[in-house]
Amino acid sequence: MAIRNIREEGDEILRKNCRTVEVVDEKIKQLVEDMLETMYKYNGVGLAAPQVGVLKKIVVIDIDDGNGPLVFINPEIIKEKGKQEVEEGCLSFPNKFAKIIRPAEVTVKALDKNGKEFKLKAKELLAQAISHEVDHLNGILFVDKIIPGTLEVVKENNTK
Ligand code: NI
Numbered sequence: 480m481a482i483r484n485i486r487e488e489g490d491e492i493l494r495k496n497c498r499t500v501e502v503v504d505e506k507i508k509q510l511v512e513d514m515l516e517t518m519y520k521y522n523g524v525g526l527a528a529p530q531v532g533v534l535k536k537i538v539v540i541d542i543d544d545g546n547g548p549l550v551f552i553n554p555e556i557i558k559e560k561g562k563q564e565v566e567e568g569c570l571s572f573p574n575k576f577a578k579i580i581r582p583a584e585v586t587v588k589a590l591d592k593n594g595k596e597f598k599l600k601a602k603e604l605l606a607q608a609i610s611h612e613v614d615h616l617n618g619i620l621f622v623d624k625i626i627p628g629t630l631e632v633v634k635e636n637n638t639k
Contacts, residue, residue, distance in 0.1 A: 483517045483531035487571050488622075492529050497536045497616040500552050503594030507537070507552070511592050514539045515548050523570045525608045527615030530571050538589075538612040542604045549599075551589035554613050557598075558586035565607050567621050578629035579621055581607045 486492055500507055510533060518526040518539055528537040538554055541547030561583030568576045584602045587609050591597055601609055611621060622630075 480512050480516045482520050483513050485517065485521065485570050486530055486532055487573065488575075490571075492532055492534065493571055493615070493620060494618040495529065495534055496618055497527075497529060497534045500535050500537060500590070503552060503590060503592070507535075508592060510535070511537060511539065511550050511552075515541075515550075518548075518570075521570050524604075525612045526570060527612045529615055529618075536616050538609075538616065540605070540608045540612060542608055544605070550592040551587065551609070551612070552591070552594070554587050554589035554609070554616070556585050556587050556609070556613055558584075559610075560584040563603070563607065564626070567607070567611065569611070569621050571620070572622060574633050574635055575622065576631045576633065577621070577625040579624040579626060581610045585609050587613070 514526050514531060517531060524542050525540040528535045536553045538551040540549045559582035562580050563583045564578055565581050567579050583606060585606045586600045588598050
């Protein structure tokens with residue numbers, strides 16, 4: 480396993496569309512392991528492959544509710560319901576936080592880390608995380624969705 484470098488604001492790779500994973504092979508499994516390790520290292524609740532410089536449709540999430548880590552390969556949000564106003568940040572924007580609107584509930588279809596298809600219905604924080612990470616796969620960033628006037632820029636601290 481290895482910690483991967485996190486691509487930050489201004490890196491063009493964050494704006495690109497990701498490709499579908501055709502086969503969940505050893506290389507993909509290794510990437511998933513590295514993404515998990517990297518997410519935990521930086522205390523994130525989610526990480527998408529483009530954030531470590533890989534343009535593949537892969538997302539990892541752990542909202543620390545005892546059900547994680549969750550791995551989504553080729554995730555597709557097939558249903559959204561309601562809205563929630565949430566406070567949000569992103570490992571690629573280490574000093575920015577803002578309020579945005581996310582769906583209150585999402586139903587997502589994906590492959591798990593072994594390539595097996597599953598469907599998951601999520602609400603609240605997990606719905607927010609899935610929506611945020613799936614956006615990354617399409618080059619969409621949370622800063623695109625900020626509710627005007629809610630952006631907070633904090634000074635770098637030394638907790639990393
Ligand atoms: Ni993010």
